[in-house]
Amino acid sequence: MRVYITNINGLAGTAQFAQNMVTDIGVALGYRELGIYRYDINADSPAELSKRIDGIIAGLHHGDVVVFQTPTWNTTVFDERLMEKLQAYRIKIVIFIHDVVPLMFAGNFYLMERTIAYYNKADLIIAPSQAMIDTLRHYGLTVPKTIVQRMWDHPTEIPSLPAQFKKEIHFPGDLERFSFVRSWEYDIPLHLYSRHGDNLPSQVHYHTYMPDEELLLTLSQGGFGLVWMDDHDKEYQTLYCPHKLGTFLTAGIPVFVQRGIANQDIIEKNHLGFVVDSLDEVVAIIQQMNQETYQEMIGRVREFNRLLRYGYFTRRLLTNAVFEVLCD
DSSP states (O other), rough: OOHHHHHESOOOOOOHHHHHHHHHHHTTTTTTEEEEEEEOGGSSSSHHHHHHHHHHTTOOOOHHHHHEEEOOSSSHHHHHHHHHHHHHHHHHEEEOOOOOOHHHHGGGGGGGHHHHHHHHTEEEEEESSSHHHHHHHHTTTTSEEEOOOOOOOOOOOOOOOOOEEEEEEEOOOOOOHHHHHGGGGOOOOEEEOOOOSSSOOTTTEEOOOOOOOHHHHHHHHHHHEOOOOOGGGGGHHHHHHHHHHHHHHHHTOOEEETTEEEEEEEHHHHHEEEEEHHHHHHHHHHOOHHHHHHHHHHHHHHTTTTTHHHTTTHHHHHHHHHHEEEEO
């Protein structure tokens, strides 16, 4: 028996970073990669698409296990066809949900029925949160075996610099999605890490794209991480695991997260930051904080983040998934 894991390439940004990270951990556990390239699926005829997918899964044998990281971002049609091909083998299929496209974007909700249909062909579902599983069951998910992810790892060998108590906030994200940045009127500086940064308020300090190692070193020097969504995205935030949360904690700084975020219990139980209802509350807490309290939080974050730096959430997920599909 061999264990395989799909992995997307040719796609910029967090979506590829996350899949590549999970695959690297899987390979360290002895899994084999099924590489998928991000491309315009309309360039293929149905016959060409079939041949393309045959090539991706050519190494499979009866009795293997496949971890299918979804979505592939090659459209739902591609994901459906890949699942159909996988089913042609007598194998166990684990779907690892990173995002659910019909829930991310209201305009894509029409894809929900088709998405649930190919999910239901899996032997096990890995989902970001129990809330996500409950939501998918509301729309028809019937797969009995599920595992909850809870947190994104961020494996790295980059050391953390000593963190200084700085009354400042860090936020990586594109302005097109996080419009609240443009109306930042607080005295606390907001450091924005984005590919674009035009026409920003005076208290928003723009930083262009940084490689991952440079970003972690920069964040580790102090301040606070912010996990925040505009009002129209808050519902989805209760379902998925934000990747930037793992980035902040891996860098070794405390965080502010919106109440209702899927994994807020981890923040609260491990004292890694604050769960708040408003940006006003964020600013008030920072203004009242002192050096001693901040350094106590840094100590707790840096004790916890060894789990993320060595990929233990993902290692546990991938190992448990194989156990679950092979035994009752």
